[in-house]
Amino acid sequence: MTEFYSQHTKYYVSVDCIIFGFDGSKIEVLIGRRQMDPGRSEFSLYGGFVRPDESVDDAARRVVNDLTGMSNLYMRQVGAYGDVDRDPGGRVISVAYCALINVRDYDDRLRQKYGLVWITLDDMPRLYSDHNRMINDAIMQIRRRINTQPLSFNLLPEYFTLTQLQHVYEAVLNKKIDKRNFRKRIKQIDLIKQTNRIDHTMSRSGARLYRFDREKYEKDPTFKL
Amino acid sequence: MTEFYSQHTKYYVSVDCIIFGFDGSKIEVLIGRRQMDPGRSEFSLYGGFVRPDESVDDAARRVVNDLTGMSNLYMRQVGAYGDVDRDPGGRVISVAYCALINVRDYDDRLRQKYGLVWITLDDMPRLYSDHNRMINDAIMQIRRRINTQPLSFNLLPEYFTLTQLQHVYEAVLNKKIDKRNFRKRIKQIDLIKQTNRIDHTMSRSGARLYRFDREKYEKDPTFKL
């Protein structure tokens, strides 16, 4: 702490955004093909450089908003990635963020406009730079948190069936869950409200729709499985 | 992804290191007084700027090594802090790291050389910039992980008593733990080996010393409470 700032080196700082969705049975990620050299046309997360007038968090929000047209999404920092040679184009330190979105709210024209594709985790190709590691770190983080924070609802429409909710947990945790035990647990969480709406798209007899009570959660932000 | 890197702004990137120790009953952090303007002489974490030839992780290791003379410490990234005005001296994006050390291995002359002091979490003064937030985020992270990763042993000597180990858990979780239940749990973790050494410093009759079997843990890195 004895020198002045100006004696030190500056670096490019970027954000990379891992946008997670849920296709009904698998977790998927929005990736694109890189539009610039080096690595042009390689699969890549979508990212952007941090601008002088915005925080790093704001940069991530801006990139995600450009990409999805959506704001107020659930977003979380995954971590900073700073290996010297991580980017073949130069020394860039990148901060990864993940976002969870409901794919039904997402305007598919934006996806096409940016040439993005939804890829499930199992089908993930090799991505540019250390982006595979970022996705891996992000999914591990979500896996750790999904039982103590209400993440799953961000991947579903406002009104969802218990079967859909269970499929989210199965996809994130990558294991089968017993239907009766799952529903028993859900019913004793009073943040998950039964509604009187019925979904008829998936079954002949219809399934009860539920919703997550965000207002109540804001007041008392505790959530357990 | 349509511009060249060189059109973008570069930033100073620093690391800030949160060095945790354990004084026998409380968790404490090594802090100093800032040696440079702005904020000269304010309490602060110890940090440093990232150099061109090192990764961000390496920068953190370098700073911690300078400060403690120790290497191969348990270290973990806490997160990137990138608010525009976080540092009054200019736009600096900082990546926080925490390290856990055994204070008995630490050369107190180094502490004096750098003018550092150990401060317990309860007595933490207001620190420079967003350093209080970093410490807070770090302790929350440790609290979440202490039951699923063998963190606690990094705060203790190689040989430790079960009472000492319990005190670490109590300090981190900030709550009393039942002695009999704690010891019952410990005894069924076969990574924690009883030795035939006895510690006589704390009690007339002496207490059995234990050690953590790192070799075994490397082979099968699972740990539960």
Place this chain on the structure above:
DNA sequence: CCAAAAGTGTTCCGTCTACACCCATGG
């Protein structure tokens, strides 16, 4: 002999797990 810390088991209760059948409906 006494102060101080080490060490030790049992019971209870709540939670998690395993498991299989009937229902309602639209086509």
Place this chain on the structure above:
DNA sequence: CCATGGGTGTAGACGGAACACTTTTGG
């Protein structure tokens, strides 16, 4: 009427929480 997905209960195992007294020994 039948295929499809929705919905429901119970019993046993397991793990966590509460709880108090005896032992050792150096001074």
